[in-house]
Amino acid sequence: xxxxxxLIGGVWGAGGEGGELVVHDPxxxxxxxxxPVATADEVAKxxxxxxxxxxxxxxxxxxxxxxxxxxAADAVxxxxxxxxxATTAEMGKPxxxxxxxxxxxxxxxxxxxxxxxxxxxxxxxxxxxxxDFMAPEPRGVVAAITPWNDPVAVSCxxxxxxxxxxxxxxxKPSERTPATGWLLARALDSALPAGVLSLLTGGGEVGAALSxxxxxxxxxxxxxxxxxxxxxxxxxxxxxxxxxxxxxxxLVVDADVDPLWAAEQxxxxxxxxxxxxxxxxxxxxxxxxxxxxxxxxxxxxxxxxTVGPGRDPGxxxxxxxDRRHRDHVHGQVTAAVAAGARVRAGGTLPEGPGAFYPAxxxxxxxxxxxxxxxxxxGPVAPVVVVDSFSEGLRCAADSPYGLAATVLTGSxxxxxxxxxxxxxxxxxxxxxxxGAPGGAAQPRRGSGHGFGYGPELLDEFSTVKVVHxxxxxxxxx
Ligand code: NAD
Numbered sequence: 001x002x003x004x005x006x007l008i009g010g011v012w013g014a015g016g017e018g019g020e021l022v023v024h025d026p027x028x029x030x031x032x033x034x035x036p037v038a039t040a041d042e043v044a045k046x047x048x049x050x051x052x053x054x055x056x057x058x059x060x061x062x063x064x065x066x067x068x069x070x071x072a073a074d075a076v077x078x079x080x081x082x083x084x085x086a087t088t089a090e091m092g093k094p095x096x097x098x099x100x101x102x103x104x105x106x107x108x109x110x111x112x113x114x115x116x117x118x119x120x121x122x123x124x125x126x127x128x129x130x131x132d133f134m135a136p137e138p139r140g141v142v143a144a145i146t147p148w149n150d151p152v153a154v155s156c157x158x159x160x161x162x163x164x165x166x167x168x169x170x171x172k173p174s175e176r177t178p179a180t181g182w183l184l185a186r187a188l189d190s191a192l193p194a195g196v197l198s199l200l201t202g203g204g205e206v207g208a209a210l211s212x213x214x215x216x217x218x219x220x221x222x223x224x225x226x227x228x229x230x231x232x233x234x235x236x237x238x239x240x241x242x243x244x245x246x247x248x249x250x251l252v253v254d255a256d257v258d259p260l261w262a263a264e265q266x267x268x269x270x271x272x273x274x275x276x277x278x279x280x281x282x283x284x285x286x287x288x289x290x291x292x293x294x295x296x297x298x299x300x301x302x303x304x305x306t307v308g309p310g311r312d313p314g315x316x317x318x319x320x321x322d323r324r325h326r327d328h329v330h331g332q333v334t335a336a337v338a339a340g341a342r343v344r345a346g347g348t349l350p351e352g353p354g355a356f357y358p359a360x361x362x363x364x365x366x367x368x369x370x371x372x373x374x375x376x377x378g379p380v381a382p383v384v385v386v387d388s389f390s391e392g393l394r395c396a397a398d399s400p401y402g403l404a405a406t407v408l409t410g411s412x413x414x415x416x417x418x419x420x421x422x423x424x425x426x427x428x429x430x431x432x433x434x435g436a437p438g439g440a441a442q443p444r445r446g447s448g449h450g451f452g453y454g455p456e457l458l459d460e461f462s463t464v465k466v467v468h469x470x471x472x473x474x475x476x477x
Contacts, residue, residue, distance in 0.1 A: 002086060002179035004035035006201055008042060009049030010194030015042035018202055021175055026092035026319040026355040027309035033090060035178035037202035043209040046198045050141050050168045051214075053195040058138045058166040062117040069116075069164045071191035073109035076156070079187045080106065083152050086180045088310040091148045092319040092355070093273050095310055098152075105156030105184075108453075111438055115455050116164040121464060129471040136462040138166030139240065140216035145207045145230070146181070147222040148174035148321055149276045149377075155184055158219050159197070161457040163188075167217070168196050172210055174222075175203040176321055208233070215239050217461060221278075222246075224375070224401070224446045242460055243448030244441075246375040247403030248282040250396035251432065252418070253294060254389050254409035255287035262290065262408050263297030269406065269432035270381040271305060271359045274320055275329075279404045281432055283365075283372045284383045285392035291385045295344060295363050298381055302345040302359035309354075319355040320378060326355045329378030336362055336371035336382065346379070367395045375401070389414050397422055402444030406432045 008014035016036025023033045038046070057065070076083070080102045087098040121134030142162040146155045151173060162169045173181025178201045185199040200206055204226065211218045211233040219242040220230045227245040234241035251269055253262045269281030286294050310318035320326045326349070333347050346360030357378055365372055365382040372382050386392045389409065396405050404426035407418040419427040425443040428434070440454025451457050471477045 001031060002033035002182070004033055004178045004182040004201055006036055006038060006042075007185055007189060007197065007199040008046040009198070015039065015046075017042065018206070021178070021201075021203065023090050023176060023178065024322070025089055026322055027311070028353045033086075033179035035175070035182070035201040038200045038206045038209070040209040043200060043206060044213060046170055046200055047141060047210070047213045047215060049195060050170055050198055053193070054138075054140050054168045057168055057193065057196050058140070060166065062166075065164050065166060066113040066117045068191050068193075069109055069113035069160060072188045073106050073113065075187035075190045076102070076106050076109065076184065079183055083180060083183050085311075086183055087151055087177065088318075090177045090180055091151070091321045092310050093276075094315045094318050095313075097273060098310065101150045101153040105152040107437065108153070108156045109160040112160040112164045112458065116458055119458060126468070129474075129476060131469045133467050133469075135465045135467060136165070136459075137465050139461060139463050140167060142167040142169045142217045142219060142461060143172065143210045143213070143215045144169055145172045145210065145218065145220045145222065146174060148176035149273065149278070151177040151180045152184055154221050155181065157453055157457065158221065159188065162217070162219070162461045163192065163196065165458050165461045167461055170198040170200060170210060170215070172200045172202070172207050175201070211239070212237065217242060219461075220244070221452065224448075227448055242450040242452065244278070244443060244450075244452035245446065245448040246377075247278055247401045247443070247447045248373060248375050248399055249279055249401075249404045249406070249424075250399070251281045251284045252389065252392035252396050252405070252407040252409075253284065253286040253290060254392075254407065254411065254414055255289040256410040257290065257408045259290040259293035260297045262286070262294050263301055265406070265408060265432050266294070266298050266381060267301035267359075271302065271317060271379045272433070274318055274357065275379040276321065276377050279426070279433070280377070281381070281406065282376055284381060285386045285395050286383060287389065287392065288385050288387055291383070295361065295383055298383070299345045299361050302361050302381070305359050307356060307358065317359055317379060320357050321355065323355045325377070326357050329357055329376055329380060332371045332374065332376050333360060333362065333380060336365060336369045339366070339369055341365045341369065341371070341382070367398070373399065393418060393421055400446040403447035404428065404441070
């Protein structure tokens with residue numbers, strides 16, 4: 001059992017007067033971690049303490065901050081297996097996936113450590129005796145509020161980028177993965193000056209208290225509803241708000257593709273991490289010409305997955321994060337079936353402990369069903385048959401979200417139309433996942449705003465000071 005401690009003002013074990021929360025293993029319901037809950041007063045004190053060391057960290061040489069981040073990445077690397085084990089124990093994903101998430105996080109820390117010190121601003125020559133330059137500066141105090149679905153990778157991105165650009169950071173990890181957040185904070189803190197990183201634990205009320213504080217940036221990765229509450233808080237406090245939120249990513253399957261390969265892609269997109277990925281495939285628009293072969297192959301893939309606890313080698317489909325979330329997933333499936341859709345695989349609540357949910361394929365879905373329009377965040381593949389690629393694109397574009405979308409097509413002209421016409425932050429052609437290392441993403445509409453990844457995140461956590469220099473008395477230098 002992990003016993004989590006908070007880090008406030010450089011002191012481990014501070015606060016926690018708000019009570020205690022216990023996380024249960026989603027595979028069997030056994031208790032995994034206990035974590036303190038911060039009070040609003042502790043949150044306020046943590047922000048005040050962070051503000052107190054902000055100027056010193058901001059004044060550190062960029063190369064020194066980068067060296068500290070490299071040492072922090074070394075410490076995370078040394079704790080990598082513990083972090084992966086904690087992730088799997090707290091949120092259930094297969095251990096190899098958890099290891100992959102930790103490795104991705106370490107890679108991001110190192111990438112930011114390399115990129116940050118070489119950043120510069122523009123220089124303009126207004127005249128022979130005048131010069132303007134733009135100097136990036138840290139924004140100050142950053143609140144980073146993170147989710148549970150890939151806790152190390154997501155947190156390393158936000159924390160690494162904010163710290164290396166000279167900000168002090170208060171991290172509030174998800175209440176579903178507090179031990180993972182604590183192990184990460186311990187590793188990072190071991191390489192940083194005291195007080196530069198703080199860790200506050202607890203639920204949404206702690207996140208709300210933090211985002212209502214006098215901070216300079218609130219960076220939130222999580223659900224759209226939470227993102228909107230944070231945006232409202234930011235409108236009151238004046239903090240910059242960076243939101244990487246939910247999605248309902250479409251997959252459009254064109255008439256000219258191999259239905260077996262398309263089903264393989266769909267299965268990966270829908271069932272990896274039990275569908276609990278922000279850019280998971282949430283709805284499928286398949287051309288009528290290939291729909292039968294595609295759906296049959298997808299059903300076969302869903303039924304072939306090895307289901308079990310994430311810690312068992314060979315598990316391909318772990319449990320959902322908890323039963324509350326499983327109820328949400330099953331509720332959407334049940335509503336779609338009540339409205340006329342048909343279950344081809346899965347779709348029933350299994351007996352036994354834990355929060356398992358089977359890989360589910362539902363055919364006969366319509367574009368207006370909640371299962372199709374809303375984020376499900378579970379291992380569910382709703383299939384909508386369309387009569388043309390244009391209809392598929394039209395449906396794909398019609399969404400309150402704007403995170404990412406995939407098209408599978410052999411037609412260059414359809415691929416070109418897809419990236420031009422889909423109003424999302426990322427368009428993928430012929431692969432549901434992937435993308436070059438360091439790739440950035442800028443979601444739209446209900447999915448948030450601002451860059452959440454990539455070198456551009458360094459800019460999000462920086463502000464720019466414009467300096468105009470002129471020779472005195474209109475003379476010469
Ligand atoms: P969530 O928004 O419920 O929780 C995320 C964090 O916000 C947690 O730390 C939580 O305690 C905190 N929080 C909750 N209510 C709050 C409030 N009122 N004010 C401030 N903070 C609050 O999301 P989740 O369930 O942990 O994560 C799943 C969601 O995250 C999905 O919608 C998924 O799509 C999204 N997600 C998006 C991305 C992306 O890059 N776009 C990446 C991963 C996950």
